[in-house]
Amino acid sequence: MNQSGDPCNNYGAKVGAVVANCASEGLAPTFNATSSIRVFSEGGAAAGLEAETSENLTYGFVIQPELGDAGDLSVAIDYFDIEIDNGVDQAGGTNILNRCYDDPQFHAGGGFCRLVTRNPATAALSVSNAYTNIATQLAEGVDYTIRYQRDLGPGSIRANFLATHYMDQSNKLFEEDEFDQLNGTIGSPENSATLDLTYSLRNWQFRWGVDWIDSMDSYAYLEEDPATSIFDFATEDYTKQWVSVRYTTDNWQITGGMRNITDEEPPTISQGFYSRIGNAPLYSGYDYFGREAWVQFVMSFGGEGNVRN
Numbered sequence: 001m002n003q004s005g006d007p008c009n010n011y012g013a014k015v016g017a018v019v020a021n022c023a024s025e026g027l028a029p030t031f032n033a034t035s036s037i038r039v040f041s042e043g044g045a046a047a048g049l050e051a052e053t054s055e056n057l058t059y060g061f062v063i064q065p066e067l068g069d070a071g072d073l074s075v076a077i078d079y080f081d082i083e084i085d086n087g088v089d090q091a092g093g094t095n096i097l098n099r100c101y102d103d104p105q106f107h108a109g110g111g112f113c114r115l116v117t118r119n120p121a122t123a124a125l126s127v128s129n130a131y132t133n134i135a136t137q138l139a140e141g142v143d144y145t146i147r148y149q150r151d152l153g154p155g156s157i158r159a160n161f162l163a164t165h166y167m168d169q170s171n172k173l174f175e176e177d178e179f180d181q182l183n184g185t186i187g188s189p190e191n192s193a194t195l196d197l198t199y200s201l202r203n204w205q206f207r208w209g210v211d212w213i214d215s216m217d218s219y220a221y222l223e224e225d226p227a228t229s230i231f232d233f234a235t236e237d238y239t240k241q242w243v244s245v246r247y248t249t250d251n252w253q254i255t256g257g258m259r260n261i262t263d264e265e266p267p268t269i270s271q272g273f274y275s276r277i278g279n280a281p282l283y284s285g286y287d288y289f290g291r292e293a294w295v296q297f298v299m300s301f302g303g304e305g306n307v308r309n
Contacts, residue, residue, distance in 0.1 A: 155201035161195050
């Protein structure tokens, strides 16, 4: 890790607990690190990992009104409240250092500072970014599922809509820590949704879908003012579409389609806090490959179960 990540660099020009904490280590207010920060990653039993446990509460209901010739409709709403104890994760070197040196109790308070050491002779920092049993992870939200199907013209149409709304996504690394509220920050969107439309006509099936991810903003979480910050820690809404066509006979099936029709690029953020692919945040809902066309051919030989691609 680059020496520029040392929180005590030129700490005399800063405010807050970091000033007293750096001074307590005998560093000059104009101190600037000259040695890279050593970050160690560990895992497994050697790092003292234990099995995680969880408590889940879910309940919901399904509505299926009678629509007659207007089609079939099903609406499901499910509430979930999940608590995971001893979950395994890494806090990240930058996160550990900043939280340690911004802690008014510093090393006397434990917390993230238990993972940080400074060589008294060289002033070089070492950080243990071990896989740690996170004390608690919380997730609370609502899943919405809407399905509708009816005859349309010579064929039939089916629509599936799935959406998730989070009220809480939070965690804390140690038992004595306060919860960090992640809901709506980068990597933890507050809302996401998927729409899938299918039209079936004899041997043909036509599908179109769209995936949507809510905008995310980590300025408040990282204690940065977006009006003055030099960093970009916010993303806009992200939408990608896909389409496919399938033709099926008794013995073979061919399907072709395209992913990310509009070649939507993932948003970009600044480096220094979140893992990235290129300049985009590492998040499973983003597409890092761009528009892709594909074809699949499946044939059955001799009977059921003998299928070749």
